[in-house]
Amino acid sequence: MQPVVIAPSILSADLARLGEDCAAIIAAGVDWLHFDVMDNHFVPNLTFGPDVCKALRQYGITAPIDVHLMLNPMNNMIAPFAAAGATSISFHPEVTDNVDATIDLIRANNCKVGVVFNPDVPLDLLPSLRGKIDMVLLMSVNPGFGGQKFMPHVLDKARAARKMIDEWGTQTRLQIDGGVNMDNASDIAKAGVDTFVAGFLFRQARDAYSKVIQEFRSNIEAPL
Numbered sequence: 001m002q003p004v005v006i007a008p009s010i011l012s013a014d015l016a017r018l019g020e021d022c023a024a025i026i027a028a029g030v031d032w033l034h035f036d037v038m039d040n041h042f043v044p045n046l047t048f049g050p051d052v053c054k055a056l057r058q059y060g061i062t063a064p065i066d067v068h069l070m071l072n073p074m075n076n077m078i079a080p081f082a083a084a085g086a087t088s089i090s091f092h093p094e095v096t097d098n099v100d101a102t103i104d105l106i107r108a109n110n111c112k113v114g115v116v117f118n119p120d121v122p123l124d125l126l127p128s129l130r131g132k133i134d135m136v137l138l139m140s141v142n143p144g145f146g147g148q149k150f151m152p153h154v155l156d157k158a159r160a161a162r163k164m165i166d167e168w169g170t171q172t173r174l175q176i177d178g179g180v181n182m183d184n185a186s187d188i189a190k191a192g193v194d195t196f197v198a199g200f201l202f203r204q205a206r207d208a209y210s211k212v213i214q215e216f217r218s219n220i221e222a223p224l
Helices: 015-027 050-059 075-084 099-108 154-168 185-190 199-203 206-221
Strands: 005-007 033-038 065-070 088-091 112-117 135-139 173-177 195-197
Touching: 005 173, 005 206, 015 050, 015 199, 015 206, 033 050, 050 065, 050 075, 065 075, 065 112, 075 088, 075 099, 088 099, 088 135, 099 112, 135 154, 154 173, 154 185, 185 206, 199 206
Parallel strands: 005 195, 033 065, 065 088, 088 112, 112 135, 135 173, 173 195
Antiparallel strands: none
């Protein structure tokens, strides 16, 4: 399994001081920033466009920016996010007519590729993606809003995805997003997840970022 990655979602950040908070939380020990991009159509919320990503790059953020597109249509937003500074782009396969073409489009824009499975979507597509993607993202809440409660049944899906990825022998990451917190981090890690979207980190006092991140990472790494 790959080294643990912690990626707090800016959905939980203080947008009035987003640049400052992102710089502070990266300095405190997180690895990536996670962008939840919602369109009030595919999911019932409206969040960030590529200009926010570009603004953070211009502010001086150099950490990887992990973009999760919850859009329909979606392909036309891949190039703008890549141009704005995205490092990786994850998409829901149900909103594209051709999964392979969308993967190729993301790669053509020099970004890593993730495919997202909602809590009620089985992993039936996953075997066909061997060697094509860099990350599997499992939603552990129904996408749309931050602060929802973690769905424990997704741990079974995580174990199944981990088994498949290990059989592939690739460097594909296994990411989870939704309701991740200090209390469930250990169980999620035991299920084989290596990449954690953790919005709750942004809700801590800024002067507590380092301590909380260190404790969270310890909870993840203890079972490994």
